[in-house]
Amino acid sequence: MERFRVAVVVTIRRSIADVQGMTVEQALHAIGFPMIEDVRIGKYVEMLVTAASAEEARAYVEQACQQLLANPVIEDYRVMFAVPIATEAEQQG
């Protein structure tokens, strides 16, 4: 078994108004950033996953998204990366 650092992004579906994003956009305009528009805010979740392969690690995280991390009715999720890391045992020699 190997350990993988996996990151997933959970965002509100495009068809649903992102009220938090709109509020941040107004605040950015108010402090001098008129060039920034269409702000959408989501969750970023990074974790360590023990699995036989990067594909398996990714599959676990997708199941976790479906069951807990995302609300599939109003949110989309995508796995950004799944990279192997050295285990503590290996690091300690």
Place this chain on the structure above:
Amino acid sequence: MERFRVAVVVTIRRSIADVQGMTVEQALHAIGFPMIEDVRIGKYVEMLVTAASAEEARAYVEQACQQLLANPVIEDYRVMFAVPIATEAEQQG
């Protein structure tokens, strides 16, 4: 001027306890994901930026992070990507 889709991730510094992440980790273990550990939760912000270049778009977003999107005392931020998109005018021919 061009338009760029820019994404930034704002995470709690490693030295600070991520209480939300710990809570999610416990919940994941409770529903059958013991292989997922060290859960850290952050914010993901995606936006459209009008700028002369990708470097300028990235610089605007870094300023916005310093001034509003992140709390530099307890959070780190990193720009994930800054990619040009076709403008509405170009799309309409």
